[in-house]
Amino acid sequence: MSSIAAQAKIIDEVKIDILTQTQDADNAKWLRDVSRSFVSDTITAPTEDMYAYAVRASLGDDVYNEPCTKILETHMAKLTGKEAALFVPSGTMSNQLALRAYCHLTISKKCAHTWAFRYEAGGTAFHSGAQLECVLPSNGHHLTLEDVQNNVVISSDVHSCPTAIIELENTLNGTIIPQEEVIAISDYAHSNGIIMHLDGARIWHVAAETGTSIKDLCDPFDSVSLCFSKGLGAPIGSCLVGSQAFITRARWFRKMFGGGMRQTGFMAAAAAYALTYNFAKLLDVHALARKLEVGLEEIGVKITSRAETCMVFYDPSPVGVSYAEIVSRAGSLASPIKLGGSRLVVHIQTTEETIDDFLALVRELAQEKKAAGFDPSAQKGQPNGRANTNIYVKVAQADVAKLQKE
Ligand SMILES: Cc1ncc(COP(=O)(O)O)c(C=O)c1O
Structure with a gap:
């Protein structure tokens, strides 16, 4: 076979048309199916309006500071009252990066912990070598200061595994943690040198329901992960926010984990559209x-x-x-x-x-x-079928004092 014929053959082999003959009708059906699914809010589908806005986005490479993505990150930092923000593909990556960034100084040391306990594919042990401890709220609804005090380890005894990070999740299974309890836990944690991280994948819902600003909800935390691809209906993306030094570390780990994406402008624009038009819904x-x-x-x-x-x-x-x-x-x-x-x-x-x-x-x-x-x-009363188990006190032995000096 001549090299021209061979090249033409490869060109044909590489080609693929992934759209079906009835793609538009399939999509209309898909949207109908989504409107009749109670499985999750992650299944919300991007709309034509959202995509029309997204295709106009800037075309830069995000490893080298993509313009629209940068604007979104700046907006997210301001909205949450933090110094900096990092756009990432998923909530899992956002939470995992947070812990990894906190632990990077001391990762070779023993870590103790609770977070991403049941989900995130067990990534915390894998990525951060951290040990998790899961704390159930004794009131069955939300973690209280007393629950935290009963579970944290504050000790310099060599046998102990000191608590370094507490992670809360709000909303948790759709429920709202009273903000005064969040503040009490945060004050206690900070006064003992413990870092506070929030899995705020659905913090939007708390703000919408309570009228508390996103900034006020994020204030008690050193870092927060917020998702665009769940209740807000964007197709992809989360944001991690925190101090400039923390986000600089997280950006480095994002690249290391393979999450340094390239032309992310359209993703950032879809997220911006979701913030602008879908939060209000x-x-x-x-x-x-x-x-x-x-x-x-x-x-x-x-x-x-x-x-x-x-x-x-x-x-x-x-x-x-x-x-x-x-x-x-x-x-x-x-x-x-x-x-x-x-x-x-x-x-x-x-x-x-x-x-x-x-x-x-x-x-x-x-x-x-x-x-x-x-x-x-x-029928006798049924026992409550579930507890709010998906809440974690996340504890990682890290050199907190050293981290906080950075
Ligand atoms: C509260 C919460 N945090 C984190 C995640 C992980 O997000 P992702 O699926 O984008 O990795 C989820 C997923 O549904 C979630 O519900």
Whole structure:
């Protein structure tokens, strides 16, 4: 084969058309499916308007300071009241970078800890060699100063594993930590030289619901991770904010972890669009979540975690129905509804029709059970099906004094 023929063959082999013949119709269907899914707010799909704005973004390389991305980072630093910000692909990377940046001075030493305990693919041990300790709130809702005091290790004894970082998550499973408790924990932590990090993937919801500014919510923390790709509906991206020295370290680790992206302007623009147009929709989202909660309670379903923002956790067993039955019947509707187990997430693309259809389905199932002889009044109260387990006190032995001097 001549080299020209060989090259032409390779050119053909490399080609691919990933769009289907019916891509526009497929996308319309996808958007409809998203509007009928309670699985997560991460599934929210970018809209034509968002993309129309995003394609006009600057075209620079973010490893060399991409212009639109820089503007977004500056805005995020100002909004959160921190010195600097770093745009990253995901919430996982944002949280992992934070801990890695805190631990980098002392990573060879023993670390002790609690954070990203259950999720983030166990990345904290892998990336930071840090040990995590997970603390459950004794009130079943939010971590209190007392919980923290009962669990931190403040000691110079060589046998101990001192607490160096506390991470909170707000919202946590859709619930809001009272800000006065956050401040009390932060004051206590800082007075003992402990760093405070917030997984604020959904801090937007707290600000929307309580009217507390993003800056005030972030003030008690040394660093915060905020996500654009969840409740705000951007396709990708999170931001880590903190001191200039901390963000400089995190930027270095971002590159090391392979997260130094290139032409990120369109991603930053999609995030900017989400901040500008989608944040304002969150109160409507919360109202829909409350409608879901009220409707489920009217049917006799137990609410195991209230709709403080965009999530409701429920237990249908008091009306004789199982999660599996609901999932199966919802998936068989003419216009299917997708859901997982006990958690229902409402997002900016959830329609009121979906809430109504879901409630009608649960009501129908409860009536079927009753007709088949199930007696709800004979049911003992169900134990609360879940606890707010997803909260972590994150402790890493780091040379805190040294870090704070930087
Ligand atoms: C509270 C919270 N933090 C962090 C993450 C991780 O974010 P990502 O999926 O962008 O890595 C998630 C994911 O849903 C989350 O809910």
